[in-house]
Amino acid sequence: MDPHLPLVPRPLRVAPRDGRLQLEAAVTVHVPTAHDVVSAALALLDEALSRTSGSPLVLTDDPAARLRLHLVAEDALEGPDGYILEIDPTQLTLAAASAAGFLHGVQTIRQLLPAVGASPQVPVTLPCLRIDDAPRFGWRGLHVDVARHLFPVPALERLIDTMALFKLNRLHWHLTDDQGWRLELPSLPRLTEVGAWRSESPRRGARTEGDGEPYGGFYTQAEVRALVAYARARGIEVVPEIDVPGHVQAVLAAYPEMGHGPAPDVWTRWGISTRVLNTSDETLRFLDQVFGDVADLFPASFVHVGGDEVPTEEWQASEAAQARVEEAGLESIDRLPGWFLRHVAQGLARKGRRSLAWDEALEQDPPPETAIMVWRDAAFAHQAARRGHDVVCCPMSCCYFDHYQAAPETEPEAIGGLTTWRDVLAYEPIGEDWSTHEQARVLGVQGNLWSEYIHDAAHLEYMAWPRAGALAEVAWSPRGARDADAFASRWRGVAARLDALGVAHRRIDE
Numbered sequence: 133m134d135p136h137l138p139l140v141p142r143p144l145r146v147a148p149r150d151g152r153l154q155l156e157a158a159v160t161v162h163v164p165t166a167h168d169v170v171s172a173a174l175a176l177l178d179e180a181l182s183r184t185s186g187s188p189l190v191l192t193d194d195p196a197a198r199l200r201l202h203l204v205a206e207d208a209l210e211g212p213d214g215y216i217l218e219i220d221p222t223q224l225t226l227a228a229a230s231a232a233g234f235l236h237g238v239q240t241i242r243q244l245l246p247a248v249g250a251s252p253q254v255p256v257t258l259p260c261l262r263i264d265d266a267p268r269f270g271w272r273g274l275h276v277d278v279a280r281h282l283f284p285v286p287a288l289e290r291l292i293d294t295m296a297l298f299k300l301n302r303l304h305w306h307l308t309d310d311q312g313w314r315l316e317l318p319s320l321p322r323l324t325e326v327g328a329w330r331s332e333s334p335r336r337g338a339r340t341e342g343d344g345e346p347y348g349g350f351y352t353q354a355e356v357r358a359l360v361a362y363a364r365a366r367g368i369e370v371v372p373e374i375d376v377p378g379h380v381q382a383v384l385a386a387y388p389e390m391g392h393g394p395a396p397d398v399w400t401r402w403g404i405s406t407r408v409l410n411t412s413d414e415t416l417r418f419l420d421q422v423f424g425d426v427a428d429l430f431p432a433s434f435v436h437v438g439g440d441e442v443p444t445e446e447w448q449a450s451e452a453a454q455a456r457v458e459e460a461g462l463e464s465i466d467r468l469p470g471w472f473l474r475h476v477a478q479g480l481a482r483k484g485r486r487s488l489a490w491d492e493a494l495e496q497d498p499p500p501e502t503a504i505m506v507w508r509d510a511a512f513a514h515q516a517a518r519r520g521h522d523v524v525c526c527p528m529s530c531c532y533f534d535h536y537q538a539a540p541e542t543e544p545e546a547i548g549g550l551t552t553w554r555d556v557l558a559y560e561p562i563g564e565d566w567s568t569h570e571q572a573r574v575l576g577v578q579g580n581l582w583s584e585y586i587h588d589a590a591h592l593e594y595m596a597w598p599r600a601g602a603l604a605e606v607a608w609s610p611r612g613a614r615d616a617d618a619f620a621s622r623w624r625g626v627a628a629r630l631d632a633l634g635v636a637h638r639r640i641d642e
Protein backbone atom coordinates (compact mmCIF):
# COMPACT_ATOMS: atom_id res chain seq x y z
CA MET A 133 0.00 0.00 0.00
CA ASP A 134 0.98 3.63 -0.36
CA PRO A 135 3.31 4.20 2.62
CA HIS A 136 2.14 7.81 2.77
CA LEU A 137 -1.44 6.92 3.63
CA PRO A 138 -1.51 7.36 7.41
CA LEU A 139 -3.49 4.21 8.11
CA VAL A 140 -2.93 2.23 11.34
CA PRO A 141 -3.67 -0.63 11.55
CA ARG A 142 -2.62 -1.45 8.02
CA PRO A 143 -5.69 -2.53 6.03
CA LEU A 144 -5.77 -5.92 4.37
CA ARG A 145 -5.81 -4.52 0.80
CA VAL A 146 -5.49 -0.98 -0.47
CA ALA A 147 -5.71 -0.14 -4.18
CA PRO A 148 -4.89 3.53 -4.83
CA ARG A 149 -6.75 5.29 -7.61
CA ASP A 150 -6.21 8.58 -9.38
CA GLY A 151 -7.69 11.79 -8.11
CA ARG A 152 -9.31 13.06 -4.96
CA LEU A 153 -12.87 13.48 -3.74
CA GLN A 154 -13.65 17.01 -2.62
CA LEU A 155 -16.10 17.46 0.24
CA GLU A 156 -18.30 20.54 0.33
CA ALA A 157 -19.05 22.37 3.56
CA ALA A 158 -22.33 20.43 3.90
CA VAL A 159 -21.65 16.79 3.08
CA THR A 160 -24.65 14.84 1.79
CA VAL A 161 -25.05 11.19 2.75
CA HIS A 162 -27.40 8.53 1.38
CA VAL A 163 -28.17 5.54 3.59
CA PRO A 164 -30.41 2.96 1.90
CA THR A 165 -29.84 0.59 4.81
CA ALA A 166 -31.56 -0.36 8.06
CA HIS A 167 -30.78 2.55 10.32
CA ASP A 168 -29.83 0.63 13.46
CA VAL A 169 -26.84 -0.99 11.73
CA VAL A 170 -25.38 2.33 10.60
CA SER A 171 -26.54 4.78 13.26
CA ALA A 172 -23.42 4.57 15.45
CA ALA A 173 -21.16 4.87 12.39
CA LEU A 174 -23.15 7.85 11.08
CA ALA A 175 -22.90 9.63 14.42
CA LEU A 176 -19.10 9.19 14.47
CA LEU A 177 -18.76 10.23 10.84
CA ASP A 178 -20.82 13.32 11.57
CA GLU A 179 -18.53 14.14 14.50
CA ALA A 180 -15.37 13.59 12.42
CA LEU A 181 -16.61 15.70 9.51
CA SER A 182 -17.89 18.45 11.77
CA ARG A 183 -14.42 18.59 13.31
CA THR A 184 -12.73 18.79 9.90
CA SER A 185 -15.19 20.69 7.72
CA GLY A 186 -17.09 22.52 10.43
CA SER A 187 -20.49 21.35 9.23
CA PRO A 188 -22.67 18.34 9.94
CA LEU A 189 -23.78 15.59 7.58
CA VAL A 190 -26.98 16.12 5.60
CA LEU A 191 -29.06 12.98 5.03
CA THR A 192 -30.59 12.73 1.57
CA ASP A 193 -32.59 10.26 -0.56
CA ASP A 194 -30.43 11.04 -3.54
CA PRO A 195 -28.22 8.03 -4.41
CA ALA A 196 -25.74 10.45 -5.99
CA ALA A 197 -24.97 11.95 -2.56
CA ARG A 198 -21.32 12.60 -1.74
CA LEU A 199 -21.29 9.68 0.72
CA ARG A 200 -23.18 6.41 0.55
CA LEU A 201 -23.36 3.76 3.29
CA HIS A 202 -24.94 0.46 2.34
CA LEU A 203 -25.36 -3.02 3.71
CA VAL A 204 -23.86 -5.99 1.88
CA ALA A 205 -23.90 -9.72 2.58
CA GLU A 206 -21.02 -10.86 4.79
CA ASP A 207 -19.64 -13.12 2.09
CA ALA A 208 -18.95 -10.04 -0.05
CA LEU A 209 -16.41 -9.00 2.59
CA GLU A 210 -12.96 -10.29 3.56
CA GLY A 211 -14.26 -11.48 6.93
CA PRO A 212 -16.61 -10.80 9.84
CA ASP A 213 -16.81 -7.11 10.76
CA GLY A 214 -14.98 -6.21 7.57
CA TYR A 215 -15.84 -3.36 5.23
CA ILE A 216 -15.23 -2.10 1.70
CA LEU A 217 -14.41 1.56 1.23
CA GLU A 218 -14.42 2.99 -2.29
CA ILE A 219 -13.58 6.60 -2.95
CA ASP A 220 -13.75 8.04 -6.48
CA PRO A 221 -13.77 11.67 -7.58
CA THR A 222 -17.55 11.96 -7.18
CA GLN A 223 -18.55 9.64 -4.35
CA LEU A 224 -17.42 7.75 -1.26
CA THR A 225 -19.10 4.36 -0.73
CA LEU A 226 -18.83 2.39 2.49
CA ALA A 227 -20.21 -1.14 2.48
CA ALA A 228 -20.37 -3.46 5.49
CA ALA A 229 -22.50 -6.25 6.94
CA SER A 230 -22.52 -5.27 10.62
CA ALA A 231 -22.51 -2.25 12.92
CA ALA A 232 -18.87 -3.04 13.78
CA GLY A 233 -17.97 -3.19 10.08
CA PHE A 234 -19.45 0.27 9.46
CA LEU A 235 -17.63 1.64 12.51
CA HIS A 236 -14.34 0.20 11.25
CA GLY A 237 -14.90 1.84 7.86
CA VAL A 238 -15.63 5.17 9.50
CA GLN A 239 -12.39 4.99 11.50
CA THR A 240 -10.51 4.46 8.24
CA ILE A 241 -12.27 7.50 6.78
CA ARG A 242 -11.29 9.46 9.90
CA GLN A 243 -7.66 8.53 9.32
CA LEU A 244 -7.89 9.64 5.68
CA LEU A 245 -9.39 13.04 6.53
CA PRO A 246 -6.95 15.90 7.06
CA ALA A 247 -5.59 15.95 10.62
CA VAL A 248 -6.40 19.59 11.06
CA GLY A 249 -9.59 21.39 10.12
CA ALA A 250 -10.15 22.93 6.70
CA SER A 251 -10.08 26.65 6.08
CA PRO A 252 -12.11 28.46 3.42
CA GLN A 253 -8.96 28.41 1.26
CA VAL A 254 -8.27 24.68 1.70
CA PRO A 255 -11.22 22.40 0.93
CA VAL A 256 -11.38 18.96 2.54
CA THR A 257 -10.43 16.18 0.14
CA LEU A 258 -9.98 12.43 0.39
CA PRO A 259 -7.67 10.29 -1.77
CA CYS A 260 -9.38 8.04 -4.34
CA LEU A 261 -8.85 4.35 -3.57
CA ARG A 262 -10.48 1.03 -2.79
CA ILE A 263 -9.91 -0.69 0.55
CA ASP A 264 -11.01 -4.25 1.31
CA ASP A 265 -10.45 -4.83 4.99
CA ALA A 266 -11.31 -7.13 7.89
CA PRO A 267 -9.71 -7.88 11.26
CA ARG A 268 -7.39 -10.81 11.92
CA PHE A 269 -8.53 -11.16 15.57
CA GLY A 270 -11.81 -10.38 17.30
CA TRP A 271 -10.17 -9.33 20.61
CA ARG A 272 -8.06 -6.22 20.18
CA GLY A 273 -7.65 -5.04 23.71
CA LEU A 274 -6.19 -2.44 26.00
CA HIS A 275 -6.13 -2.97 29.75
CA VAL A 276 -6.24 -0.09 32.21
CA ASP A 277 -5.43 -0.42 35.91
CA VAL A 278 -7.44 2.16 37.86
CA ALA A 279 -6.65 0.65 41.28
CA ARG A 280 -3.12 2.00 41.67
CA HIS A 281 -4.03 5.35 40.09
CA LEU A 282 -7.42 6.22 38.74
CA PHE A 283 -8.20 8.36 35.74
CA PRO A 284 -11.23 10.64 35.48
CA VAL A 285 -14.13 9.60 33.26
CA PRO A 286 -13.30 12.18 30.52
CA ALA A 287 -9.77 10.70 30.32
CA LEU A 288 -11.23 7.22 29.89
CA GLU A 289 -13.58 8.56 27.20
CA ARG A 290 -10.59 10.03 25.38
CA LEU A 291 -8.79 6.72 25.66
CA ILE A 292 -11.86 5.00 24.20
CA ASP A 293 -11.99 7.54 21.34
CA THR A 294 -8.33 6.92 20.54
CA MET A 295 -8.68 3.14 20.86
CA ALA A 296 -11.60 3.29 18.40
CA LEU A 297 -9.47 5.28 15.95
CA PHE A 298 -7.10 2.27 15.82
CA LYS A 299 -9.94 -0.27 15.74
CA LEU A 300 -9.15 -1.57 19.22
CA ASN A 301 -12.36 -3.02 20.62
CA ARG A 302 -11.94 -4.29 24.19
CA LEU A 303 -11.28 -2.12 27.23
CA HIS A 304 -10.22 -4.42 30.08
CA TRP A 305 -10.97 -2.38 33.18
CA HIS A 306 -8.89 -3.52 36.19
CA LEU A 307 -11.18 -2.09 38.85
CA THR A 308 -9.88 -3.63 42.07
CA ASP A 309 -6.56 -4.38 43.69
CA ASP A 310 -4.72 -4.22 47.01
CA GLN A 311 -4.36 -0.44 46.69
CA GLY A 312 -7.99 0.43 45.96
CA TRP A 313 -11.51 -0.73 45.06
CA ARG A 314 -12.92 1.58 42.39
CA LEU A 315 -16.43 0.28 41.60
CA GLU A 316 -19.47 1.52 43.53
CA LEU A 317 -21.69 -1.42 44.53
CA PRO A 318 -24.69 -0.19 46.57
CA SER A 319 -25.16 -3.70 48.04
CA LEU A 320 -21.67 -3.50 49.61
CA PRO A 321 -21.14 0.18 50.38
CA ARG A 322 -17.96 -0.19 52.45
CA LEU A 323 -16.08 -1.39 49.36
CA THR A 324 -15.94 2.23 48.22
CA GLU A 325 -16.55 4.03 51.54
CA VAL A 326 -13.44 2.36 52.95
CA GLY A 327 -11.77 0.35 50.16
CA ALA A 328 -11.43 3.24 47.69
CA TRP A 329 -9.17 5.33 49.92
CA ARG A 330 -5.56 4.86 51.02
CA SER A 331 -3.63 7.02 53.44
CA GLU A 332 -0.65 7.47 51.12
CA SER A 333 1.19 6.03 48.13
CA PRO A 334 4.82 5.20 47.42
CA ARG A 335 6.78 8.38 46.82
CA ARG A 336 7.79 9.12 43.25
CA GLY A 337 11.43 8.27 42.76
CA ALA A 338 11.68 6.55 46.20
CA ARG A 339 9.57 3.42 46.03
CA THR A 340 10.03 2.21 49.58
CA GLU A 341 8.95 5.51 51.18
CA GLY A 342 5.44 6.93 51.55
CA ASP A 343 4.42 10.31 50.14
CA GLY A 344 2.07 11.17 53.04
CA GLU A 345 -0.71 12.15 50.59
CA PRO A 346 -4.15 10.52 51.02
CA TYR A 347 -5.36 9.14 47.68
CA GLY A 348 -8.54 7.60 46.35
CA GLY A 349 -11.79 7.72 44.43
CA PHE A 350 -14.17 5.44 42.61
CA TYR A 351 -16.60 5.24 39.69
CA THR A 352 -20.31 5.50 40.47
CA GLN A 353 -22.83 3.11 38.94
CA ALA A 354 -24.12 5.98 36.77
CA GLU A 355 -20.59 6.75 35.55
CA VAL A 356 -20.00 3.11 34.73
CA ARG A 357 -23.24 2.78 32.79
CA ALA A 358 -22.48 5.96 30.85
CA LEU A 359 -18.92 4.84 30.06
CA VAL A 360 -20.09 1.40 28.92
CA ALA A 361 -22.62 3.10 26.59
CA TYR A 362 -19.98 5.58 25.36
CA ALA A 363 -17.65 2.70 24.54
CA ARG A 364 -20.37 0.65 22.90
CA ALA A 365 -21.27 3.56 20.59
CA ARG A 366 -17.66 3.38 19.39
CA GLY A 367 -17.60 -0.39 18.93
CA ILE A 368 -15.77 -1.10 22.21
CA GLU A 369 -16.82 -3.61 24.86
CA VAL A 370 -15.83 -2.81 28.43
CA VAL A 371 -14.66 -5.98 30.21
CA PRO A 372 -14.59 -5.51 33.99
CA GLU A 373 -12.05 -7.27 36.20
CA ILE A 374 -12.62 -8.04 39.87
CA ASP A 375 -9.36 -9.62 40.99
CA VAL A 376 -9.80 -12.51 43.48
CA PRO A 377 -8.84 -14.37 45.66
CA GLY A 378 -5.55 -12.43 45.99
CA HIS A 379 -5.00 -8.71 45.36
CA VAL A 380 -7.85 -8.12 47.84
CA GLN A 381 -6.29 -6.07 50.62
CA ALA A 382 -8.69 -3.16 49.86
CA VAL A 383 -11.65 -5.58 50.18
CA LEU A 384 -10.35 -6.76 53.54
CA ALA A 385 -9.91 -3.19 54.77
CA ALA A 386 -13.64 -2.76 54.11
CA TYR A 387 -14.88 -6.23 55.16
CA PRO A 388 -12.21 -7.87 57.36
CA GLU A 389 -14.56 -10.79 58.06
CA MET A 390 -13.74 -12.08 54.54
CA GLY A 391 -10.08 -12.44 55.48
CA HIS A 392 -7.75 -13.78 58.13
CA GLY A 393 -6.87 -11.73 61.20
CA PRO A 394 -7.35 -8.04 61.86
CA ALA A 395 -8.44 -5.51 59.25
CA PRO A 396 -5.51 -4.33 57.14
CA ASP A 397 -5.29 -0.81 55.72
CA VAL A 398 -5.88 -0.24 52.02
CA TRP A 399 -2.35 -0.96 50.91
CA THR A 400 0.00 2.01 50.63
CA ARG A 401 2.80 0.16 48.85
CA TRP A 402 3.10 -1.49 45.42
CA GLY A 403 3.78 -5.22 45.11
CA ILE A 404 1.85 -8.38 45.98
CA SER A 405 0.10 -8.34 49.35
CA THR A 406 -0.01 -11.65 51.24
CA ARG A 407 -3.63 -10.96 52.25
CA VAL A 408 -6.18 -13.29 50.56
CA LEU A 409 -9.87 -14.10 50.93
CA ASN A 410 -10.78 -16.73 53.48
CA THR A 411 -12.67 -19.88 52.46
CA SER A 412 -15.86 -19.38 54.50
CA ASP A 413 -19.41 -19.76 53.16
CA GLU A 414 -19.90 -16.08 53.96
CA THR A 415 -17.05 -15.20 51.60
CA LEU A 416 -18.63 -17.30 48.85
CA ARG A 417 -21.89 -15.38 49.36
CA PHE A 418 -19.92 -12.13 49.18
CA LEU A 419 -18.42 -13.24 45.86
CA ASP A 420 -21.87 -14.21 44.54
CA GLN A 421 -23.11 -10.73 45.41
CA VAL A 422 -20.14 -8.93 43.85
CA PHE A 423 -20.03 -10.91 40.61
CA GLY A 424 -23.84 -10.91 40.33
CA ASP A 425 -23.87 -7.11 40.63
CA VAL A 426 -21.01 -6.81 38.14
CA ALA A 427 -22.79 -9.05 35.62
CA ASP A 428 -25.91 -6.88 36.01
CA LEU A 429 -23.95 -3.68 35.48
CA PHE A 430 -21.75 -4.72 32.55
CA PRO A 431 -23.28 -6.25 29.40
CA ALA A 432 -19.89 -7.69 28.29
CA SER A 433 -19.88 -11.38 27.43
CA PHE A 434 -16.77 -11.87 29.62
CA VAL A 435 -16.08 -10.95 33.23
CA HIS A 436 -12.42 -11.13 34.29
CA VAL A 437 -12.04 -12.83 37.66
CA GLY A 438 -8.33 -12.19 38.23
CA GLY A 439 -6.57 -15.16 39.77
CA ASP A 440 -3.00 -13.85 39.40
CA GLU A 441 -0.30 -13.89 42.07
CA VAL A 442 -2.10 -15.62 44.93
CA PRO A 443 0.14 -16.12 48.00
CA THR A 444 -0.88 -19.14 50.10
CA GLU A 445 0.73 -18.28 53.47
CA GLU A 446 -2.53 -17.25 55.16
CA TRP A 447 -4.33 -20.44 54.04
CA GLN A 448 -1.37 -22.58 55.15
CA ALA A 449 -1.81 -21.13 58.63
CA SER A 450 -5.61 -21.49 58.67
CA GLU A 451 -7.42 -24.55 60.05
CA ALA A 452 -10.59 -23.47 58.24
CA ALA A 453 -8.72 -23.41 54.92
CA GLN A 454 -7.29 -26.90 55.64
CA ALA A 455 -10.80 -28.13 56.41
CA ARG A 456 -12.12 -26.60 53.19
CA VAL A 457 -9.39 -28.38 51.20
CA GLU A 458 -10.52 -31.72 52.63
CA GLU A 459 -14.22 -31.02 52.27
CA ALA A 460 -13.79 -29.97 48.63
CA GLY A 461 -11.53 -32.97 47.89
CA LEU A 462 -8.64 -30.77 46.77
CA GLU A 463 -5.09 -32.08 46.48
CA SER A 464 -3.61 -29.32 48.62
CA ILE A 465 -3.87 -25.73 49.79
CA ASP A 466 -2.24 -24.73 46.52
CA ARG A 467 -5.48 -25.73 44.75
CA LEU A 468 -7.66 -23.20 46.57
CA PRO A 469 -7.38 -20.52 43.84
CA GLY A 470 -9.02 -23.03 41.47
CA TRP A 471 -11.77 -23.74 43.99
CA PHE A 472 -12.59 -19.99 44.06
CA LEU A 473 -12.35 -19.75 40.28
CA ARG A 474 -14.77 -22.64 39.69
CA HIS A 475 -17.27 -21.16 42.15
CA VAL A 476 -17.19 -17.70 40.56
CA ALA A 477 -17.20 -19.09 36.99
CA GLN A 478 -20.31 -21.18 37.74
CA GLY A 479 -22.11 -18.11 39.12
CA LEU A 480 -21.21 -16.12 36.02
CA ALA A 481 -22.32 -18.97 33.76
CA ARG A 482 -25.75 -18.88 35.44
CA LYS A 483 -25.89 -15.22 34.38
CA GLY A 484 -24.91 -16.14 30.82
CA ARG A 485 -21.36 -14.79 31.16
CA ARG A 486 -17.99 -16.33 30.57
CA SER A 487 -15.10 -16.04 32.96
CA LEU A 488 -11.66 -14.92 31.98
CA ALA A 489 -8.65 -15.44 34.26
CA TRP A 490 -4.91 -14.70 34.33
CA ASP A 491 -2.75 -17.62 33.23
CA GLU A 492 -2.05 -18.94 36.76
CA ALA A 493 -5.52 -20.48 36.31
CA LEU A 494 -3.97 -23.06 33.97
CA GLU A 495 -2.48 -24.73 37.06
CA GLN A 496 -5.87 -24.72 38.80
CA ASP A 497 -8.09 -27.02 36.74
CA PRO A 498 -10.15 -24.19 35.23
CA PRO A 499 -13.61 -24.87 33.77
CA PRO A 500 -13.32 -25.50 30.01
CA GLU A 501 -15.26 -22.34 29.14
CA THR A 502 -12.90 -20.10 31.14
CA ALA A 503 -10.73 -18.09 28.78
CA ILE A 504 -7.10 -17.65 29.74
CA MET A 505 -5.29 -14.34 29.65
CA VAL A 506 -1.62 -15.09 29.08
CA TRP A 507 0.78 -12.69 30.78
CA ARG A 508 3.74 -14.44 32.43
CA ASP A 509 5.15 -16.14 29.37
CA ALA A 510 3.96 -16.25 25.77
CA ALA A 511 4.45 -20.04 25.84
CA PHE A 512 1.41 -20.43 28.08
CA ALA A 513 -0.77 -19.46 25.11
CA HIS A 514 0.00 -22.69 23.28
CA GLN A 515 -0.55 -24.72 26.44
CA ALA A 516 -3.95 -23.08 27.00
CA ALA A 517 -5.01 -23.51 23.37
CA ARG A 518 -3.86 -27.15 23.36
CA ARG A 519 -6.05 -27.76 26.37
CA GLY A 520 -9.03 -26.26 24.56
CA HIS A 521 -9.23 -22.88 26.26
CA ASP A 522 -9.84 -19.65 24.43
CA VAL A 523 -6.85 -17.35 24.89
CA VAL A 524 -6.14 -13.65 25.01
CA CYS A 525 -2.42 -12.97 24.65
CA CYS A 526 -0.70 -10.13 26.51
CA PRO A 527 2.71 -11.55 27.48
CA MET A 528 4.87 -9.37 29.67
CA SER A 529 7.70 -9.68 27.13
CA CYS A 530 5.98 -7.38 24.64
CA CYS A 531 2.50 -6.29 25.78
CA TYR A 532 3.19 -4.56 29.12
CA PHE A 533 2.93 -0.86 28.35
CA ASP A 534 3.94 0.10 31.90
CA HIS A 535 7.51 -0.87 30.92
CA TYR A 536 9.98 1.71 29.69
CA GLN A 537 9.55 2.38 25.98
CA ALA A 538 13.12 3.64 25.49
CA ALA A 539 16.34 3.83 27.52
CA PRO A 540 15.25 4.43 31.14
CA GLU A 541 17.58 7.40 31.61
CA THR A 542 15.70 9.22 28.82
CA GLU A 543 12.18 8.44 30.09
CA PRO A 544 9.90 9.28 33.01
CA GLU A 545 10.02 6.75 35.88
CA ALA A 546 8.39 3.44 34.92
CA ILE A 547 8.03 0.09 36.66
CA GLY A 548 11.02 -1.43 34.87
CA GLY A 549 11.53 -3.57 31.77
CA LEU A 550 11.93 -2.26 28.25
CA THR A 551 9.27 -2.72 25.57
CA THR A 552 9.67 -0.57 22.48
CA TRP A 553 7.00 -0.12 19.82
CA ARG A 554 9.22 -2.28 17.59
CA ASP A 555 9.07 -5.11 20.16
CA VAL A 556 5.28 -4.84 20.13
CA LEU A 557 5.06 -4.79 16.34
CA ALA A 558 7.29 -7.88 16.10
CA TYR A 559 5.01 -9.90 18.39
CA GLU A 560 3.37 -12.94 16.80
CA PRO A 561 0.99 -14.74 19.15
CA ILE A 562 0.65 -17.94 17.11
CA GLY A 563 3.54 -20.38 16.65
CA GLU A 564 4.39 -21.99 13.30
CA ASP A 565 3.72 -25.45 14.72
CA TRP A 566 0.20 -24.84 16.08
CA SER A 567 -2.67 -26.91 14.73
CA THR A 568 -5.63 -25.18 13.09
CA HIS A 569 -7.75 -25.97 16.17
CA GLU A 570 -5.17 -24.42 18.46
CA GLN A 571 -4.91 -21.31 16.29
CA ALA A 572 -8.67 -20.89 16.36
CA ARG A 573 -8.51 -20.64 20.16
CA VAL A 574 -6.68 -17.32 20.06
CA LEU A 575 -9.31 -14.66 20.57
CA GLY A 576 -6.71 -11.97 20.14
CA VAL A 577 -4.11 -9.78 21.80
CA GLN A 578 -4.01 -6.99 24.34
CA GLY A 579 -1.70 -4.32 25.76
CA ASN A 580 -1.66 -3.76 29.53
CA LEU A 581 -1.37 -0.39 31.21
CA TRP A 582 -0.60 -1.06 34.88
CA SER A 583 -0.64 2.23 36.71
CA GLU A 584 1.76 2.09 39.68
CA TYR A 585 3.99 4.58 37.86
CA ILE A 586 1.31 6.21 35.71
CA HIS A 587 -0.07 9.09 37.74
CA ASP A 588 -2.25 11.02 35.32
CA ALA A 589 -4.17 10.85 32.07
CA ALA A 590 -1.52 12.54 29.92
CA HIS A 591 1.08 10.01 31.10
CA LEU A 592 -1.36 7.16 30.47
CA GLU A 593 -1.65 8.32 26.86
CA TYR A 594 2.12 8.75 26.57
CA MET A 595 2.64 5.15 27.70
CA ALA A 596 -0.11 3.87 25.38
CA TRP A 597 0.88 5.48 22.08
CA PRO A 598 2.50 4.48 19.79
CA ARG A 599 2.81 1.04 21.43
CA ALA A 600 -0.93 0.38 21.42
CA GLY A 601 -0.93 1.46 17.76
CA ALA A 602 1.66 -1.22 17.01
CA LEU A 603 -0.46 -3.68 19.00
CA ALA A 604 -3.52 -2.68 16.93
CA GLU A 605 -1.55 -3.65 13.84
CA VAL A 606 -0.66 -7.05 15.36
CA ALA A 607 -4.33 -7.54 16.27
CA TRP A 608 -5.86 -6.41 13.00
CA SER A 609 -3.47 -6.82 10.09
CA PRO A 610 -2.62 -10.10 8.43
CA ARG A 611 0.25 -12.15 9.76
CA GLY A 612 3.40 -11.40 7.87
CA ALA A 613 2.32 -7.92 6.78
CA ARG A 614 4.40 -6.16 9.42
CA ASP A 615 7.22 -3.86 8.45
CA ALA A 616 8.63 -1.52 11.10
CA ASP A 617 9.82 1.18 8.68
CA ALA A 618 6.47 1.24 6.86
CA PHE A 619 4.66 1.37 10.20
CA ALA A 620 6.82 4.28 11.34
CA SER A 621 6.14 6.13 8.11
CA ARG A 622 2.36 5.68 8.49
CA TRP A 623 2.54 6.51 12.19
CA ARG A 624 4.08 9.93 11.50
CA GLY A 625 0.81 10.90 9.79
CA VAL A 626 -1.15 9.40 12.67
CA ALA A 627 0.97 11.36 15.16
CA ALA A 628 -0.08 14.64 13.51
CA ARG A 629 -3.70 13.60 14.06
CA LEU A 630 -3.05 12.76 17.72
CA ASP A 631 -1.39 16.18 18.10
CA ALA A 632 -4.47 17.84 16.58
CA LEU A 633 -6.69 15.87 18.97
CA GLY A 634 -4.48 16.80 21.92
CA VAL A 635 -3.68 13.15 22.67
CA ALA A 636 -0.25 12.64 24.26
CA HIS A 637 2.10 10.12 22.66
CA ARG A 638 5.78 9.30 22.48
CA ARG A 639 7.47 10.47 19.27
CA ILE A 640 8.32 7.44 17.18
CA ASP A 641 11.60 8.98 15.96
CA GLU A 642 13.06 9.89 19.33
Ligand code: ACM
Nearest residue numbers: 440441490507582
Ligand atom coordinates in the same frame (compact mmCIF):
# COMPACT_ATOMS: atom_id res chain seq x y z
C1 ACM B 1 -0.31 -9.36 36.31
O1 ACM B 1 0.49 -8.63 35.70
N1 ACM B 1 -0.18 -9.54 37.63
C2 ACM B 1 -1.39 -10.03 35.64
